Amino acid sequence: MTPSPTLLDAALTAATRGWRVHPLRPGGKASALHGERACPHIGECAADHVKWEQRATTDPDRIRAAWTAGTFNVGIAPGPSGLVVIDLDVPKEEKRKGSSAAPDGATSFSALCERAEVPWPTTYTVRTPSGGLHLYFATPPDIRLHSTARTVAPNMDTRAWGGNVVAAGSSTPQGAYIVTDDVPAAVLPTWLLHHLQTPPPPIVAAAPLLIPGQATRRATAALERETAAVRGTSEGGRNNRLLAGARSLGRFVAWGEIPRDAVEEAFQAAGETAGLPTAECRTTIRSALDWSIRTCRPREAV
Structure with a gap:
């Protein structure tokens, strides 16, 4: 098979900068390398x-082979x-409607x-x-920083240890990743490092559960406990902890004690804060909830 010069060049260019690359699925953001469950152990x-x-x-021979x-x-x-990498996102409403009313990540960073x-950094x-x-x-x-999800400012995430970034030259069905400022990566400013090292609030994405009538007290307490456990899990056990936590909440969704979307939103934020990729979090959460809702016993039997 003939390689795509654009993508191969993009990988080699990133490696020349000293950035370690890995193949993602064609047209996608998820790693094309096998996961732990499919590992052949060879x-x-x-x-x-x-x-x-x-x-x-950064090995050019391995990159060319891949x-x-x-x-x-x-x-x-x-x-x-x-x-x-500071990820300044555009709110979903703005993407859909073309509106500039909602604050985006660039506004938050400004x-x-x-x-x-300080001025907007050149990097x-x-x-x-x-x-x-x-x-x-x-x-x-x-300094060893971990990825964060909206804990610093609205629509502003960070990708560091545990995180993945789609490189320039790649593309998805929505469009291409394009370099707009082709200069060396600047050293992380001290003022920004301070923000990234500040611990996030103890409860992430739990605000929707505070609306009266949406969730029972025990379901809310269970969700706060399980999402906190996910955020506190180190690399190596994060996905399993996310799976277990979401499964434990499925029964409350099945019993009508908490809305499913509130559970999904809270675990998504917790998983991303722990450093898991967005797509991996979403897949794990949905699978766990589907299984738990399908297999849980009736509330009267508990």
Whole structure:
């Protein structure tokens, strides 16, 4: 199979910058490498499963071999690459209606810059298909940051250890990832590092549950307990913890004690805060809830 020059060049270009890359599914954002459940336990995984973050590489021979095998999108593993990428998103309402009324990630980031009394930083920048921006920053060698989801500012996520970034040159059905500022990644400013190191609030995405009549007290308490456990789980057990937590809440959804969308939203935020990819969180949560709702006993039998 003839490789796509655009995607192969994109992977090699990123690797030249010292950024570790890995293949994503063609036209998608998820890793094309096998997951833990499908691990054949051979080659690099002979002793134990090696995740995509550890398999990401700057080796040009490995890159050519991978992108010769298929037209894969290009993923960057920010943590091992010494990067943190600020993801400034566009609200869903704005994407759908073309409205500028809702605050977007760029507006949130501008506000942070104004409070710090600094200009918008000049750094390597990529525009996403949705109209958002990815700002790349180099992290100090003694700093280890983890990915966050809207804990710093509205519609502003970060991708660091545990996170994945779609590289420029890749594309999805919504459009292409395009470099808008082709300069070296600036060193992460101290003022921004302070925001990223500030612990998030103890309860993430629990606000919808505070609306009277939407959830029983015990369902709310269970959701807060389980999402907190997901956020506090370290790499290696995050997906399993997310699966177990969502399964434990399925019975309350089946019994009508809490809306399903509230459960999905809370676990999605908790999973992303723990560093899990967005798509992986969504798939795990839906599967867990479907199973739990289908198999739970009637409330009267408990």
